Amino acid sequence: MKKFGLATQIFAGLILGIVVGAVFYGNETAMAILQPFGDIFIHLIKMIVIPIIVSALIVSIASVGDVKKLGKLGGKTIIYFEIITTLALGIGLISANVFHPGSGINLSSLSKGDISTYEQTARSSEQTGVVSHFVDIIPSNVFQSLAQGDLLPVIFFSVIFGIGVASIGRRGQPVLNFFEGTLEAMYWVTNLVMKFAAFGVFGLIGVNVARFGLSSLIPLGKLVLVIYGTMILFVLLVLGLIARAAGTRIFTLFRILKDELLLAFTTASSEAVLPRLMDKMVRFGCPKSITSFVVPTGYTFNLDGSAIYQSIAALFIAQIYGIHLSLGHQLTLLVILMLTSKGMAGVTGASFVVLLTTLGSMGLPLEGVAFIAGIDRILDMLRTVVNVVGNALASVVMSKSEGVFDQKKSEAYLLSQHKLA
Template identity: 50%
Template sequence: MKKTRLSTQILIALILGVIFGLLFNGHSQSMTRYLLPIGNVFINLIQMIVIPIVIASLIIGVASIDNIKKLGKIGGKTIIYFEFITMIAIILGLLIATIVQPGASVERSHIQKISIQKYEQTAEQQTHNFPEMIINLFVQVVPKNIVQSIAKGDLLAIIFFSILFGLATAAIGERGKIIVDFFKAVLEAMFWVTDLVMKIAPIGVFSLIAVTISQFGIGSLWPLGKLVISVYVAMFIFLFVVFGLIAHLVKIDPFQFYRLLRPEILLSFTTASSDSVLPRLFVKLEDFGCSRSVISFVLPMGNTLNLAGSTLFQAMTILFIAQMYGINMTPGRQMTLFIVLMITSKGIVGVPGASFVVLIATLSALGIPAEGLAFIVGIDRILDMIRTLVNVVGNSLATIVIAKWERQFDTARWFETIFSTQSQSKYRLY
C-alpha cells in the first residue's frame, strides 16, 4: 500500500483541525487545556533540534570555504539581497494599506482590553534611541557566553560563534578534520531525529489549528475582516508576483519551486513557526542543487534578518492603526515610516514577541498610539500563519538566489529533483 505523503497528511490534519475547532467553538478553554500541550510538544521537539543543526551545518560550511575573502563575498551578497527584499516588502505593504484603507472604518470603541505591557517594556529596553539600537545590535551579535546564547536561542550570536569556529577549524588544517567529521556526524544524527519528529507533525498541526479556530471562530474575524483580507492579499501578491519574478530571473520555475516546497509551506502555515521547517530545509535545499556551504550560511541568517512576511505585515499594521485613529499619513510621514522600519526590523531580533516589539517601537517613533495594537492581538495568530509562510518561502528562495549568484547551484540536480518521483536524499522529504 502506497504511503500517504507528509504534505497530504498535514492537509488532512489542517481540515480536521478546522472542523473540530468549529464544532467546539464554545469550549476554547478545554481545547487549550487538552490539545494545546500536544501542539506545544511538537514545536518544542522542532526547536530542540534547530540549534544543533544550525551550529553543525555552519561550522561544516564555513570550514569548507576556501578563505575569509570568499566568505565575506557571500555575506555581502546575502545582506544586499536581504535589504532589497525588505525594501520591497515595506513599499508593497504601505501601497496596499494606503489604497485599501483597512483601518478607516473601524470603531475605536471596539478595541479589546488586552494588555500589551510586556511588549511595551521590551520595546522600551530595546529602543532608547536609534543610534543606540544599532550599537546594541552589533554588541549583542558577539556572545559573551555561547552556552547562554544557545540556551536563549539567540541565533545571531550563535551564527557569529559558529562562523568563527568554522574559520578556526579551517585554519588549523589537517587537525581540523576530526572536528569537521564530528559535526558531520552530529548533522546526520539530527536529520535522523528530524525525520522521526516529522512523523507526529500531523498530530501537532491538528492540535494547534483546532485550538486556534476554537478560540476565534469565524464570527470574531468580521470586525477585522478587512485587515485580514488585505494582509492575505498582500502576502499572496508577494509570493506570486515578487518571488515569482525573482525566481524567473534566476531561471527557476516558481510553480515547480512551490510544488517541491509544499510540505514546508503547509507546515509553516499551520504551526506559525519558521523553526518547524528549518531542519528539513537544510536537507531539501541541498537536494534542490544548492551547495551546503551556501545553505549553512544563508538559511540561518535569513531566519533572523530576511523576514519579508513580518516586515510587510508591520508596514500594513502601522498604517491600519494610523487610519483607525484618523492620523493622516502623508507621503513624507510614510517615507519616515519606511526609514524607521528598515532600522527597527533589523535592530530588534531574537527578543520575545519581536514582531510586536518592532511595531511598538515604530509606532512610538512616529507618535501613533501603540494602544491600537490591542485591537489585533486577539487575531495575531491568524496573521502570523501567513507571514511565517512568506518568511519561509523567502528564505528558501534567497538560498537558491545566493547559490546561483555564487555559481554554487547544480542545475542538473534541480531538474533531477523535479522529474524524480523519489527524493535523492537519504532522508524522506515528501
C-alpha cells in the same frame, strides 16, 4: 492553561474582552477596572524591548562577522535581503494607503488629551529638519538613549558595537557569549511575558469595545483580506519575478516545499521547518555551504511576510485613530521597520513586539494593537509561509549568483518528486 496554546489563550481573551466590553458599553467603572490589565501588558512589553533589540542586533551582526570566510557571499546576501525586505515594506505601505483597512472605524470620540499626545509627537517630528533627524540617530550618550528608549540611537550603537565585536576576533568571543546568553534569557522572559498576553488583550480590547462599541471591530475582516492579498501578490509577482530571473519558478518551490509550507502554515513557526528546509534546498541543487549560511541568516534578516504585516498593521492603527501620516512620516516608518525587524525571529510574538516598538517610536497609540492581537494567529500563519518561501528562494538566488547551483542535481530531484507524486 498548559492545555491551551498561546494563540488559543489570546483568542479567548479577545472574545471575552469583546463580550465584556459590549455588556458594559459606556460604563466608565467597567473601563477603569479593565484598563490596568492592558496597561500592565503594555508595560511588560516595553520592559523587554530594548534588551532584546540590543542583544539580538549585536549577536546578529557579530555572528555574520564570523563567516567572513564566505567572502563576498556574506555582503551580497545581506544586500539582497535588505532590498527584498525593503520592497516588502514598501508594498505593504502602498497597499495600506490604497485600501485603507482601518478607515471603517472612527475613534474621533477619543478624549482630546489622548489624541493630542500623538498629534504633538507628529508635529514635533515634522518641525525637526532632515539633517537634525539623522544627527539625532547618533547617540551622544548611549546610556541616556537606553534609559529614554530612543530606538534609533540604540540600534545605531548596537550595530556599530556588533561590528566591533566581530572585528576583534577571538578577543570578542566572551562579549559575544555574554550577549548570546542575554538574548537567550530575554527569550525566556519574553515567553513569560507572553503568558500574560491573553489578559492584556482582554483588558485592551474590552476597554475599546466598552468605549466605542462593537462597530469598532468591523475593520478586522478587511485587515485580514488586505494583508493576505498583499502577501499573495508579493509572492507571486515580486518573488515570482526573482525566481524567473534566477532560472527557476516560484511554483516549483511550492511543489518541492509543500510539506514544509503546510507545516509552517499550521504551526505558524518558521523555526519548525528550518532543518527540513535546508535539507530540501541542498537536494534541490544548492550547495550545503551556501544553504547553511543563507537560510539561518535569512531567519534574522529576510522576513518578508513579517515586513508586509508590520507595515500594513502600523498604518491600520494610525488610520483607526484618525492620525494622518505624511510621506515623510511613512518613509521614517519604513526605515524604523527595516531596523527593528532584524534579529527578532526567535522571539515568541516577534512581529507583535516589533509592531509595539515601532508604534512607540512613531508616537502612535500602543493600545491599538489590541485590535490586531486577537487575530494575530490568523495573520501569523501566512506571514510564516511567506518568510519560508523568501528564504528558500534566497538560497537559489545566491547559489546561482555564485555559479555553484547544481542544475543536474536539481532536475534529478524534481524528477524523483514527480514520480513520487
